[in-house]
């Protein structure tokens with residue numbers, strides 16, 4: 001089978017328009033005959049559900065939390081990109097496109113990224129119209145800042161709470177449709193199976209998390225907007241409920257999983273403080289605009305940071321990358337921190353941290369300006385660590401943050417199962433091997449507000465999802481039975497280890513061998529170790545409580561079971577990709593200076609994995625990436 | 639190394655909405671001051687699972703960064719616990735002493751029925767928003783974002799109200815179980831912006847009516863809500879809501 005991405009013909013900048021011109025439309029009166037199932041209410045799902053209901057579709061929406069407003073998107077801090085060029089600093093759609101493709105180390109589909117950049121401006125217009133309180137200048141116009149190493153200021157932000165404000169905008173639009181009757185909302189539901197009828201996605205089985213009941217919902221198409229899978233590492237900046245289950249269940253039903261090994265490790269997070277640690281907290285990347293990263297010049301120097309004179313400090317990012325300094329992209333900054341700590345220069349009790357120092361900024365701007373810019377972040381830091389970052393430098397370390405991989409989708413956001421569309425972080429599409437800051441919010445909202453309405457309409461108008469399907473059909477029985485079976489099995493193992501203990505062990509394997517730096521031997525070890533752990537899980541896990549009641553431990557048990565399968569696929573993907581690109585760093589493939597060595601001749605493709613009965617034998621499909629508009633160059637931030 | 643501490647918990651256990659609940663004692667001697675409060679509850683649950691006699695304690699949480707509004711319990715008689723401007727997921731054990739006793743209870747209000755243990759049903763909040771907490775613009779068609787300048791002060795003020803995380807602490811702390819701070823915050827957010835003007839009147843009337851229909855009490859200016867709000871939303875939101883309501887009904 002060859003993967004058909006359905007990229008429209010024509011010059012890059014005209015492809016999306018060309019698509020829109022040709023896309024089939026659903027008659028307005030017919031839209032209400034179509035039921036669309038949307039799983040997830042983050043930026044992607046919330047915006048999609050609201051927009052589709054506005055158009056007249058009947059929409060059912062599911063989410064894990066007690067309210068759609070609590071999706072993980074709420075936690076995004078820094079901002080959202082758009083090519084408005086309000087600051088007059090030379091930004092264009094092309095430049096945003098180019099930066100994103102380059103930032104992704106040329107492993108994204110060119111046409112998708114261009115569309116994303118072209119839509120970016122509409123997103124800002126839409127959000128402002130909804131009343132999203134973006135930061136403004138004194139004259140009343142919108143303010144922009146530079147973010148994540150971009151050389152133009154194109155990031156729109158709402159203090160350090162951009163995700164919150166954008167999500168509340170989408171949530172309110174969604175609730176408006178609930179009131180209008182276009183959306184039926186099902187909170188505290190977890191999708192456990194996809195239902196495929198005659199080869200097309202036609203329904204879902206969800207568990208009512210309060211009663212434990214398995215509910216069946218039939219529809220004409222399913223939109224998976226279930227976020228990323230960073231929690232496979234146990235510790236990450238993701239919310240505790242973020243998981244891969246919905247995507248993984250679809251993968252097991254035939255949806256290809258693309259580039260699972262591309263994991264973004266964010267350079268500025270609060271370091272791990274102990275073994276009971278349950279999650280990690282991001283300190284926004286914007287801090288690198290004014291903070292300087294350093295470690296002591298001598299390994300093992302245990303003096304307090306203030307006692308180390310300037311001449312005995314190593315500002316290693318500024319030293320290695322004089323061009324970009326502290327603003328190098330995330331993958332580069334993270335790896336540099338790891339290398340320097342592995343070499344024994346790390347600071348703090350664990351030696352797994354570097355300093356992020358604001359002393360110069362405070363000297364230059366004054367404490368009150370610094371407080372204005374970063375006050376809430378400094379407070380958050382102090383709340384968690386008990387230390388005051390105005391007095392002493394922050395200690396930071398990289399942490400798992402975002403997953404560029406996800407279910408494979410074509411240009412229309414449709415997976416390899418017809419009728420199953422995948423939006424937001426759950427798909428693989430736009431960020432290649434490394435995502436630039438402030439581009440995930442942009443992608444989620446582009447997918448949900450502006451792309452899916454046309455591509456879903458085209459699918460339906462072309463006959464997709466036609467013919468009535470009832471939730472009593474055999475395919476629903478089969479899916480519900482499979483979900484029921486797994487639940488029963490988990491409850492019956494009655495072993496001695498908790499779900500969290502397994503999860504933590506898996507996370508450690510992933511972090512050590514499938515983390516910031518990978519090699520063949522380590523990956524082979526990880527594949528074995530994960531398979532062993534998975535076998536142990538089904539013999540030794542202890543899941544207390546009942547299935548017909550609220551039982552969060554049971555929910556997590558199911559998610560960890562799926563992570564135990566995903567982890568192995570990530571390791572296999574990382575093993576097969578014998579090059580370094582973006583966040584995927586294979587130690588065997590580096591330049592003499594220790595930078596990533598891409599191998600475009602052999603690996604300029606999307607790796608899309610098809611699941612088989614045997615976890616050890618997934619089938620690789622390749623979507624070749626051809627670049628018409630940009631030259632593949634080596635990223636250099638020197 | 640962080641100091642090890644022993645803490646005595648008294649935690650509300652209730653198996654379902656209609657079951658009788660009670661406070662149950664648990665002592666943990668392996669906590670430390672760097673842990674968050676929810677991590678201490680994680681430790682308790684791990685211990686309970688290993689013992690195998692009792693089910694783990696259910697409590698809502700997700701971001702553990704004080705922004706999603708999932709978490710919310712009453713700790714030592716105060717919604718979200720003793721630290722000002724801090725959601726309970728951001729509370730750390732260093733604020734307690736070795737040997738302390740901590741009472742943990744759910745948010746209590748008629749409009750927030752208990753689901754299980756510390757988990758309550760806050761869906762009434764969603765219905766209040768659905769009644770009118772938005773600007774009715776469909777996707778597409780919005781004018782250029784800079785076509786409508788908004789004075790910085792107005793946006794800043796709107797923002798202060800828009801930071802509400804919908805956790806429900808205001809309701810739990812109010813002697814009347816009023817949802818006025820929550821509802822007022824959304825009304826004030828949108829009333830401060832030009833985008834919110836077109837629907838200003840109907841919004842406040844619908845949202846206030848819905849709030850009452852959900853069984854929340856009236857506000858009688860106790861001010862407890864402002865004191866516990868993890869986002870420090872000012873009680874000025876409630877005054878704004880009242881003014882907007884009067885203006886809509888009589889104006």
Ligand SMILES: Cc1cc2nc3c(=O)[nH]c(=O)nc-3n(C[C@H](O)[C@H](O)[C@H](O)COP(=O)(O)OP(=O)(O)OC[C@H]3O[C@@H](n4cnc5c(N)ncnc54)[C@H](O)[C@@H]3O)c2cc1C
Pocket residue numbers: 039040041042043044045062063064065068070071072073074075076077078079080162163189190191192225226227228237238239242243245246282401402423424425426437438439440441442444
């Ligand atoms: C701390 C942090 C800060 C960030 N800051 C930025 C930033 O400044 N700029 C930026 O561009 N990006 C940022 N990101 C990334 C960005 O926030 C996310 O990639 C994005 O919000 C994901 O949105 P989403 O809609 O795809 O998924 P999510 O917001 O993760 O939503 C997932 C939804 O799916 C539901 N769900 C999941 N599984 C199931 C299931 N099985 N059944 C039913 N429902 C399910 C959940 O309940 C939820 O509603 C940040 C990420 C983090 C962790």
Ligand code: FES
Pocket residue numbers: 698699700701702703704705706707708709710725726727728803
């Ligand atoms: S868990 Fe999100 S606010 Fe506390």
